[in-house]
Amino acid sequence: MANVVVVGAQWGDEGKGKIVDWLSEQADVVVRFQGGHNAGHTLVIGGTVYKLSLLPSGVVRPGKLSVIGNGVVLDPHALAGEVERLTGQGVSITRENLRVAENATLILSVHRELDALRESGSAGTKIGTTKRGIGPAYEDKVGRRAIRLMDLADLSSLPEKIERMLTHHNALRRGFGLDEFSADAIYEELASVAPKVLPYMDAVWRLLDDQRRAGKRILFEGAQGALLDVDHGTYPFVTSSNTVAGQAATGSGLGPGGVGYVLGIAKAYTTRVGEGPFPTELFDEVGELIGQKGKEFGVVTGRKRRCGWFDATLVRQTVSTSGIDGIALTKLDILDGFETIKIGVGYKLDGETIDYFPASQGAQARVEPIYEEIEGWSGSTAGARSWADLPAQAIKYVRRIEELIGAPVAVLSTSPERDDTILMKNPFEG
Known part of the structure; x- marks a missing residue:
């Protein structure tokens, strides 16, 4: 049996949610491997409509393990809000059916504000983003100043990491003529959400390797579409991550040998x-x-x-x-x-x-x-x-x-x- 990677074959919005949900009936594990909460999946099951942004589509099915991989940039408050909303629709979300990569990069308020500043600025920087901080979070990841999910488990080490990140962001704020961000405010933003998201944290690369070796069927779920890939898309009018199928391996830690059939949605x-x-x-x-x-x-x-x-x-x-x-x-x-x-x-x-x-x-x-x-x-x-x-x-x-x-x-x-x-x-x- 092959593991399956589902990717959008156009500019996103191709109806991946329904197809992934339909395939997840046969899967044991469903993995999101890139993007953030800027990508939406609508699932219609028995007349009930579920709208997902971060959570993998498998989460609405009992007995499936849903995984958010390291290739995703994670807004912890958005994740907590989505879990709460789906719980209100009767979906049970616990550590039993949801895991999040410990090394996933976090999206913070500094990223959202920078995204909005750029989009509302000169025509030369307008890409048409959702202003949710996705791009700036990926920039911090590549710039090696990101705060990751595992950092919330050691709050005593956060102030130093926040200061390192703000050295960059406050320089930009000064350039825009705006007030600088407060390190204390960022700390509180993270400390307040830590108890809500840490229960799902795991070493996802190891978890998926164990699942693969146990013969479990893994479904990899992409966001957006291949034409929005930062390398292979309509640059610069693209998203900030790789959206092609090869990212399923990188964004989950499973390795290319664990990726099987590639299904494009168009x-x-x-x-x-x-x-x-x-x-x-x-x-x-x-x-x-x-x-x-x-x-x-x-x-x-x-x-x-x-x-x-x-x-x-x-x-x-x-x-x-x-x-x-x-x-x-x-x-x-x-x-x-x-x-x-x-x-x-x-x-x-x-x-x-x-x-x-x-x-x-x-x-x-x-x-x-x-x-x-x-x-x-x-x-x-x-x-x-x-x-x-x-x-x-x-x-x-x-x-x-x-x-x-x-x-x-x-x-x-x-x-x-x-x-x-x-x-x-x-x-x-x-």
């Missing part, structure tokens, strides 16, 4: 939140209609998503950079009723035809999509649970996507409900 069209290039974006009534039918608003922020046609060139690229073995195609039902559907199959750049998305920011802004038109379908795909339930043209659309991206569609999702899913290949069976 919508049957394309969406994007925030700033940055989007070659197949639609600015007309068709784009509006897709957004309305697909309820395209951010789970965490409520921000309206930009909508466009499926871009096969981009997804083919993420198939390569994440080593995707199969695709879970979601929201096919949103395209029901369109007379004609377009697929982006390449680009024009300065008069030349290219079959990849260039890395240069300037070139990314200049590319123009080349489209292939496909006849739409009048029948409904909503709630379909077998190929026989699908209109012939819908099947033709799926098959054409497979050809263009160079990967098979392993799973087809036809509604937010977990059971409205057509399975061609079980990722856990390699």
